[in-house]
Amino acid sequence: MATILPSPPKIGMVSLGCPKNLVDSERILTKLRADGYAMSPDYAGADVVLVNTCGFLDSAKEESLDAIGEAMAENGRVIVTGCMGREAETIRARFPGILAITGAQAYEQVVGAVYDAAPMPPSAFLNLVPERDLKLTPRHYSYLKISEGCNHRCAFCIIPAIRGDLVSRRPDAILREAEKLVAAGTRELLVISQDTSAYGLDLRHAEWPWKGAPVRAHMTDLARELGKLGAWVRLHYVYPYPHVDRVIPLMADGLVLPYLDIPFQHAAPNVLKAMKRPANEAKVLERLANWRSICPDIAVRSSFVVGFPGETEAEFHYLLDWLTEAQLDRVGAFRFEPVAGAAANDLPGAVPEEVKEERYARIMEHTALISAAKLQRKIGRTLDVIIDAVDAEDGGATGRSKADAPEIDGEVHLRDAGHLAQGDIVRVEIEDADDHDLFGVPLI
Numbered sequence: 244m245a246t247i248l249p250s251p252p253k254i255g256m257v258s259l260g261c262p263k264n265l266v267d268s269e270r271i272l273t274k275l276r277a278d279g280y281a282m283s284p285d286y287a288g289a290d291v292v293l294v295n296t297c298g299f300l301d302s303a304k305e306e307s308l309d310a311i312g313e314a315m316a317e318n319g320r321v322i323v324t325g326c327m328g329r330e331a332e333t334i335r336a337r338f339p340g341i342l343a344i345t346g347a348q349a350y351e352q353v354v355g356a357v358y359d360a361a362p363m364p365p366s367a368f369l370n371l372v373p374e375r376d377l378k379l380t381p382r383h384y385s386y387l388k389i390s391e392g393c394n395h396r397c398a399f400c401i402i403p404a405i406r407g408d409l410v411s412r413r414p415d416a417i418l419r420e421a422e423k424l425v426a427a428g429t430r431e432l433l434v435i436s437q438d439t440s441a442y443g444l445d446l447r448h449a450e451w452p453w454k455g456a457p458v459r460a461h462m463t464d465l466a467r468e469l470g471k472l473g474a475w476v477r478l479h480y481v482y483p484y485p486h487v488d489r490v491i492p493l494m495a496d497g498l499v500l501p502y503l504d505i506p507f508q509h510a511a512p513n514v515l516k517a518m519k520r521p522a523n524e525a526k527v528l529e530r531l532a533n534w535r536s537i538c539p540d541i542a543v544r545s546s547f548v549v550g551f552p553g554e555t556e557a558e559f560h561y562l563l564d565w566l567t568e569a570q571l572d573r574v575g576a577f578r579f580e581p582v583a584g585a586a587a588n589d590l591p592g593a594v595p596e597e598v599k600e601e602r603y604a605r606i607m608e609h610t611a612l613i614s615a616a617k618l619q620r621k622i623g624r625t626l627d628v629i630i631d632a633v634d635a636e637d638g639g640a641t642g643r644s645k646a647d648a649p650e651i652d653g654e655v656h657l658r659d660a661g662h663l664a665q666g667d668i669v670r671v672e673i674e675d676a677d678d679h680d681l682f683g684v685p686l687i
Contacts (some may be wrong), residue, residue: 252361253281255289255318257310260297262435262479264325264347265380266388268295271324271353278354279363286317290361291342293353298327298405300580311338320360324353326405347406348391381631383666384431384649385424389417389465393437394444395482397508398519398587399548399579402437411443414458414465415451421469430666431475431629433648434466440482463489470498475629475668477648479504483527494538500645501541503534508548510565511558517590518551528568542646544573549606550599551579553592559602563609572617573652574610578603611678618653618676625686628655628671635661642671644681653679660685 254275258268271293272282283289292314296307307327314321315338323334328346335341343356380386392407393400421432436442443449443460450457458464463486469476476499481487483505494501507527509515534541549559566574578599581588594602628642631649640660647653655671663669663685675682 251279251281251363252290253283253288254357254361255283255286255292255314256295257292257314258295259307259310260295260299260303260326262386262433263388263437264295264297266386266435267325267348267350268293270350271295274350274354275357280357280361286314289318289320291320291322291357292318293357294321294323294325296323296325296327298325298330299400299402300577300582302580304330308334308337311341315340322353322356322360324349329405380649381665382428383629383631384433385429386433386435387417387421387424387469388412388435389439389442390436394441395438396519396586398517398590399551399582399585401582401584404584406437409438409441409445411446411460413446413451414443414460414468415453417465418453418458418468418472421472421474425472425474428666429474430668431477432469432472433477433479434469435479437480438482439478439480440484440487462486463493466490466493466499475500475645477502477504479648481505483507483521483530488530488533491534491537491541494541501538502544502646502648503541504544504648507545509551509554509558509562510569511554511561514551514554514558514562517553518548518587528565531569540645542572543569544575544648544652545571546575546577547606548577548579549602550594552587552590552594554579554594554602559605563606566606566610566613570613570617571610572614572646574606574614575651576603576606576610614653615676615678618679618681621673621681622676624673625670626655626673626681626683628657628669628683628685630657630660630663630665630667630669633661633663633665637661640685642669644671653681655681655683657682658684 345352638661
């Protein structure tokens with residue numbers, strides 16, 4: 244007689260916020276899948292929906308509340324986790340029917356809440372460990388989280404209050420995960436944390452054995468070892484500590500992508516001081532020039548806050564002039580938003596909203612001109628491009644150069660590329676450019 248297996252409960256997931264949150268979502272789903280739960284691609288098929296929230300800015304909180312509201316309306320059985328979980332009272336006041344609320348990185352609590360809300364039927368056949376961790380990104384690139392938390396106390400940020408101080412992972416554990424990801428088809432590793440440069444500080448940069456030799460819990464050692472795995476390695480959230488200079492030769496040697504994501508936030512000394520950020524913008528310009536002399540193709544991206552309390556028109560102009568000198572490749576900007584619990588809320592000199600909007604428009608226009616000029620100089624060159632999507636019907640494809648991280652930077656749009664596949668890395672002749680994107684044709 245055939246055995247009829249019970250159907251496992253299905254879990255839906257809405258993941259908001261930064262890549263670090265995305266990694267948390269992947270870990271939660273991997274654990275649930277290992278316990279036999281199935282995944283649902285929509286609200287209707289889910290026995291319970293997880294909403295992993297972002298709670299950094301007020302606008303992000305509203306987005307999280309909107310997502311919770313949609314999940315409640317479409318399904319009604321919702322568990323909330325993530326950074327906004329620390330504001331459980333606010334969430335419950337608006338959605339009293341929420342099943343459970345947990346904070347960021349509370350993996351066991353989330354899984355426990357799922358067990359309570361949608362118990363697994365008893366069956367020896369349902370508790371199956373997946374061959375590899377579940378991913379919420381395409382197969383060809385993966386986020387690799389190397390630490391949690393942050394030791395900085397920037398005036399505008401509450402991340403340490405949400406995620407705590409720096410807690411680094413052992414280097415051998417990181418490298419083992421990276422090796423598995425590459426074996427499973429990852430072509431690009433995106434290294435993330437709150438402060439990648441501080442990696443290993445809490446471990447006193449101790450050594451662990453890896454492949455018969457010691458490897459330190461240090462950014463440079465980790466980057467070097469990751470570069471030996473055969474995938475692109477892209478470094479995000481890199482504070483410009485002095486030892487970052489030692490990573491640039493690794494880029495010149497091809498072990499690490501010539502790309503740095505550095506959150507400068509501003510350039511005017513008084514604004515940086517008010518932000519409680521390092522304030523040595525002239526030294527940064529010297530280091531940028533030195534990095535480019537070692538690795539001419541290095542791409543530097545950064546983000547800046549406009550309208551910070553006390554920011555004058557002269558200080559904003561200083562930032563624009565600094566950007567002209569710095570010639571950063573990719574720039575994002577944010578209008579300052581008060582965040583509950585942030586020290587910046589008590590600073591004098593609040594900038595009117597209309598002034599924030601005007602400065603935001605100006606910085607984006609200013610940096611777009613810099614980007615356009617830099618991309619024009621790439622016309623006629625041949626670049627390596629990783630393919631993200633292919634439209635076999637019209638023969639086009641979209642990919643990224645080594646200077647472009649997924650979803651936040653530009654793209655390379657290809658013609659005559661219908662024969663390519665997602666994850667291919669191909670040589671591309673660049674034929675044209677606009678403010679942010681390149682256009683070309685593959686040479687295979």
